[in-house]
Amino acid sequence: MPGADTHVVLDTAAAVTITNPVTLRSLTVGGGAVDVACTSDAALTVTESILLLDRGTLTLNKPSAVGNAFYLGEGGLLTHAGNTDSEANKIDLTVGGDMMIEQGGAIDVRRKGYGKKMGPGAMTINGYAPSYGGKGKNNNANEG
Numbered sequence: 001m002p003g004a005d006t007h008v009v010l011d012t013a014a015a016v017t018i019t020n021p022v023t024l025r026s027l028t029v030g031g032g033a034v035d036v037a038c039t040s041d042a043a044l045t046v047t048e049s050i051l052l053l054d055r056g057t058l059t060l061n062k063p064s065a066v067g068n069a070f071y072l073g074e075g076g077l078l079t080h081a082g083n084t085d086s087e088a089n090k091i092d093l094t095v096g097g098d099m100m101i102e103q104g105g106a107i108d109v110r111r112k113g114y115g116k117k118m119g120p121g122a123m124t125i126n127g128y129a130p131s132y133g134g135k136g137k138n139n140n141a142n143e144g
Helices: none
Strands: 007-010 014-018 022-029 036-040 044-052 056-060 064-066 070-072 077-079 093-095 099-101
Touching: 022 036, 022 056, 044 056
Parallel strands: 007 022, 014 036, 022 044, 036 056, 044 064, 044 070, 056 077, 064 093, 070 099
Antiparallel strands: none
16 A cells, blocks of 8 residues: 555556545656556545646546645646536645646546536426526426
8 A cells, every 4th residue: 555655656557546545745647658547536645746647637536635736747637527416526636836737738527517407506396497697497487
């Protein structure tokens, strides 16, 4: 089991899932000739830096922290897993130093929100939905 003094480098074909809280010294994902994925389903603490490089995907589903720098290079992807009826997964990241995103690096959470008709913006049982400042929706109203 890696510990607080461990430099972890994931640069060969792998899909690694973190299921228990862990503290690492540094984390590098990607940078090799193949796709590499690291998913954190538990708290992740990195005391120095995270390097997310070409062909590397880091999926942060639980609160995470990096003490120094987070570098997201070209071809790297930061994301979180999708949700259904609750906000179980989200990027909650604290960076103690600089966050650098190179051109071609991506933070992409498209289609990762609540499932259809789920979450705080879903229609209620009586057919009304929130408007968030605009015209609301009433499925029970007759429109003519």
